[in-house]
Amino acid sequence: MSDLVFIGASVFFFSVAIWYLNGCHQSMKGGRDDA
Amino acid sequence: MTSNGWLQIGVFFTLVLLAAKPMGLYLAQVYEGRRTWLDPVMGPIERLLYRMTGVDAAAEMRWTEYGAAMLIFSLATLLLTYAVERLQHAIPLWNPQHMAAIEPYLAWNTAASFTTNTNWQSYVPEQTMSYLTQMFGLATHNFWSAAVGMALAIAFIRGIARRESKTLGNFWVDLTRGTLWVLAPMCLVYALMLVSQGVIQNLKPYETATLVETQHVTATGTDGKSVSTTITTQTIGQGPVASQEAIKMLGTNGGGFFNANSSHPFENPTPLTNLLEMVSIFLIPAGLCVTLGVMVGSPKHGWAIFAAMSVLWFAGVLTCYWAEAQPNPLLHGVEQHAISTGAAQSSGGNMEGKEVRFGIANSALFATVTTDASCGAVNAMHDSFMPLGGMVPLINIMMGEIVFGGVGAGMYGMLIFVVATVFIAGLMVGRTPEYLGKKIEAFDVQMSMLYLLIFPLIILGFAAVTVLLPNLGLSSVSNHGPHGLSQILYAYTSATGNNGSAFAGINANTHWYNSTLAIAMLAGRFLMIVPMLAVAGNLATKKIAPPSLGTFPVTTPMFTLLLTSVIVIVGALTFFPALSLGPILEHLLLRAGTSF
Numbered sequence: 001m002s003d004l005v006f007i008g009a010s011v012f013f014f015s016v017a018i019w020y021l022n023g024c025h026q027s028m029k030g031g032r033d034d035a
Numbered sequence: 036m037t038s039n040g041w042l043q044i045g046v047f048f049t050l051v052l053l054a055a056k057p058m059g060l061y062l063a064q065v066y067e068g069r070r071t072w073l074d075p076v077m078g079p080i081e082r083l084l085y086r087m088t089g090v091d092a093a094a095e096m097r098w099t100e101y102g103a104a105m106l107i108f109s110l111a112t113l114l115l116t117y118a119v120e121r122l123q124h125a126i127p128l129w130n131p132q133h134m135a136a137i138e139p140y141l142a143w144n145t146a147a148s149f150t151t152n153t154n155w156q157s158y159v160p161e162q163t164m165s166y167l168t169q170m171f172g173l174a175t176h177n178f179w180s181a182a183v184g185m186a187l188a189i190a191f192i193r194g195i196a197r198r199e200s201k202t203l204g205n206f207w208v209d210l211t212r213g214t215l216w217v218l219a220p221m222c223l224v225y226a227l228m229l230v231s232q233g234v235i236q237n238l239k240p241y242e243t244a245t246l247v248e249t250q251h252v253t254a255t256g257t258d259g260k261s262v263s264t265t266i267t268t269q270t271i272g273q274g275p276v277a278s279q280e281a282i283k284m285l286g287t288n289g290g291g292f293f294n295a296n297s298s299h300p301f302e303n304p305t306p307l308t309n310l311l312e313m314v315s316i317f318l319i320p321a322g323l324c325v326t327l328g329v330m331v332g333s334p335k336h337g338w339a340i341f342a343a344m345s346v347l348w349f350a351g352v353l354t355c356y357w358a359e360a361q362p363n364p365l366l367h368g369v370e371q372h373a374i375s376t377g378a379a380q381s382s383g384g385n386m387e388g389k390e391v392r393f394g395i396a397n398s399a400l401f402a403t404v405t406t407d408a409s410c411g412a413v414n415a416m417h418d419s420f421m422p423l424g425g426m427v428p429l430i431n432i433m434m435g436e437i438v439f440g441g442v443g444a445g446m447y448g449m450l451i452f453v454v455a456t457v458f459i460a461g462l463m464v465g466r467t468p469e470y471l472g473k474k475i476e477a478f479d480v481q482m483s484m485l486y487l488l489i490f491p492l493i494i495l496g497f498a499a500v501t502v503l504l505p506n507l508g509l510s511s512v513s514n515h516g517p518h519g520l521s522q523i524l525y526a527y528t529s530a531t532g533n534n535g536s537a538f539a540g541i542n543a544n545t546h547w548y549n550s551t552l553a554i555a556m557l558a559g560r561f562l563m564i565v566p567m568l569a570v571a572g573n574l575a576t577k578k579i580a581p582p583s584l585g586t587f588p589v590t591t592p593m594f595t596l597l598l599t600s601v602i603v604i605v606g607a608l609t610f611f612p613a614l615s616l617g618p619i620l621e622h623l624l625l626r627a628g629t630s631f
Contacts, residue, residue: 002139003121007114009143013554014110017561021102024569028478 036360040396044352047310047400048345051317051439055341058318059325065216066189066209067330077215084211095202098572101190102565104206105183109150109561112179117146119172123165130165131240137163140549147553149173151560152180152441154283154290154411154535155552157544161272161293166238173290174279178222181286181319182213184443187564188323189330191447194571195471196331198579203571217319218286225281225315233304236277244269276301284315287441289411289535297401297414298390309393309414313401316410320439323446331471335590340449343598347438348407351427356399358424360384365630388419388539399424406431409441411535418522418539422625425538426618429525432532433614434606435490441533447567453589454483454570456601460587469586472579479573482566489566490531491609493558497527497551498613507547513540517624518631521617526552531559 064071085092096104119126120142124135137145141158148155149172160169186209193203230236250266276292280302283289289296297303297312321341328337363385389398398415405412406428417428431438437449454470458480461468468475501508501523512519518540525538530552537543543552588594621631 006117006139006143010110010113010117010146013557014106014561017106017565018103020562021099021106021565021568024482024565025099027481028569028573 036356037396040356040360040394043310043396044356044400047313047404048348050310050314051321054314054318055321056325058322059327059337060329062185062217062319062322062326063329065212066204066326068212071216073216073220077220081211081215085207088207090205090207090211092205092208094205096205097201098190098194098203098568098575101203101206101572102568105187105564106561108179108206108210109183112176113146113150116149116172116176117142119168120145120164123168123172126165126167129167129170129238131238132165134163134165134168137168140546141544144549144553145173147556148530148535149176149288149290150180151533151556152177152184152286152288152409152444153530153533153556153560154288155530155537155543155556156290156294156535157549157552159294160291161241161274166274169279169292170275174275174282177279177282177286177288177290178214178218179210181218181282181288181442182210184287184441185213185217185319185323186210186443187568188443188446189326191450191567191571192327192330194574195327195450195473197575199577200575201572203568203575218282221285222278222281225285225311226277228311229277229280229308232308233300234277234280234308235273235301236275237273238275239273241273242271244271272301280312281315283412284312284410285318285442287316287320287408287410287444289405289409289413291412297412298393298416300392303414306392306397309397309401312412312414313404316404316408316412317439319442320408320445323443327446327450333471333590336471339590339592339595340453340598342592342595343602344407344438344440344449346595346599347434347602348403351407351431351438352400352403355403355420355424355427356396358385358421358427359389359395359399361421363387363421364626365628385419385421385424388416390414402428403431405536406534407436407438407440409436409444409533409535411529413536416539417525417536422518422521422618422622425521425525426614426622428536429521429528429538429614429618430607430610432528432534433491433494433610434602435487436532436534437602444533447564447571451483451486451567451570452602452605453598454479455487455605456594456598457587457589458483459601460597464585464587466585469580470574471589472582472586473574473577474580476573479570482569482573485566486563486570487605489562490559493531493555494524494527495610495613497531497555498524501527501547501551504547507545511542511545511548513542514631516631517617517621520613521621524613524617527555530555533560 120137190203253263256262279292293299324337324341328334384395393414401414417425435448437445439445457470458468458475512522522538522541
């Protein structure tokens with residue numbers, strides 16, 4: 001059971017990191033017309 | 036402080052200086068895909084790896100693709116290490132001591148620790164990890180996490196160097212070339228040098244030695260009664276140490292094969308290995324300054340950054356050596372009495388927690404170097420340093436470990452400070468800031484500030500919550516008062532900075548510390564890399580304007596001074612309130628006769 005929690009926590013963290021990366025990308029595109 | 040001590044410090048820095056240029060030129064050769072003398076050996080292995088994994092080596096990646104590939108790779112290797120740790124008891128390979136499965140909290144903390152190049156160890160390695168876990172789970176991570184750091188630094192440098200480009204290179208190619216052309220061959224030679232000095236390399240079960248002098252130990256049992264034990268034998272740990280030691284230092288990883296880390300004679304047996312270990316921490320980070328200069332077409336800029344790093348290194352080692360060369364004021368009378376009666380040899384300084392073989396100068400230098408970089412290996416216990424001596428490693432990590440820094444991580448961290456510096460310089464002269472011909476605009480500054488603010492937010496947030504939790508947080512510290520605060524602050528600073536050295540004295544192998552430190556390590560690595568890559572990706576898309584009268588030169592002593600000032604102001608002032616409640620208060624109270 002604990003293993004599933006920690007595997008899930010790892011996947012969740014990296015999913016957040018990907019979402020965060022996408023957020024930075026959207027912010028970059030928002031600042032320029034040509035991106 | 037002695038002239039002998041300064042001579043050894045001088046020898047160390049001279050070696051770093053001499054090695055920086057050839058190392059940096061070689062790194063530029065490798066990452067620019069130019070021909071090297073290792074191509075006949077590594078080329079076929081590289082091509083085979085790409086064929087097996089389906090990587091198109093010619094494909095370029097945007098910063099988002101580069102970042103996503105790095106995140107996916109890191110998640111996969113984290114889960115692999117977690118699985119190895121949890122299953123080590125069931126794998127019938129290289130486990131002569133029959134180590135049990137590692138409990139989930141500790142396994143996750145360790146997997147996060149080695150994935151992020153932190154190598155924080157909440158466990159005693161020789162009592163916890165099988166040889167398979169040490170080699171396959173941990174040492175391989177030392178290669179991967181170091182290669183990832185170098186790849187990211189190169190991606191940032193390409194962002195500065197390229198003009199009107201949407202891409203930063205190929206993550207898989209950079210990862211592979213960094214491992215095959217740089218880390219693997221250097222570690223092979225380095226490990227053999229360590230073996231020649233007495234570092235062990237075997238897969239034998241632990242040895243049992245009969246003590247020359249029987250020891251009698253009295254301890255308090257669980258029932259509160261005194262228990263006396265006679266000890267006649269000692270277990271001596273064995274294992275594949277040299278192969279792990281080499282990448283531990285060269286990759287600025289820092290996780291020891293033994294709990295005593297580089298103060299253990301099997302990890303660091305001679306003064307020569309001690310010197311080599313310190314030089315190897317700075318070798319690649321110092322070389323990357325030259326690589327930066329070569330790849331952006333401004334070698335002087337690389338040396339200007341090298342100079343800023345050197346100034347900060349010297350300030351750290353001077354303070355730490357000075358602090359440790361002073362005797363503890365509470366022991367002063369005892370030492371004077373010992374000297375006058377000839378009953379003992381006095382070192383004249385603080386020798387608590389230090390390996391006698393290395394002494395004060397080499398302990399202070401090692402502590403400074405290992406925290407300037409994100410290494411975290413130790414040859415002395417930082418917890419036993421004088422308050423101001425122990426504050427130096429803490430400040431080094433708090434500044435973001437950009438004084439040469441971790442392999443790759445130090446360089447990209449420093450480049451974020453460079454962006455902040457040219458922005459401030461632009462504000463001061465009232466012109467649009469430029470960095471090597473590229474205009475620094477709002478998005479670049481926003482992402483740089485995000486990078487710089489996440490770091491203290493994680494450290495101070497976790498430390499503040501922990502000191503408010505008597506059962507979960509405070510119960511693990513071994514000293515009260517400001518020293519206890521320093522222990523907690525150091526733990527979260529070390530984790531977030533991906534350093535991994537411990538202030539010792541704190542029992543971090545609890546559910547609270549294992550889980551929160553793991554989150555701090557992951558956030559301190561990956562949530563900072565993303566905005567850094569965003570800056571790199573944005574810079575790559577820009578035109579390079581020719582220098583004009585209003586361009587702030589980034590090759591002069593003025594730039595070095597301004598950069599150093601920005602680092603000190605941002606790094607030191609952010610944490611000054613916390614430091615004043617920890618080591619600074621402890622220093623003042625110690626002078627008044629109070630210890631903790």
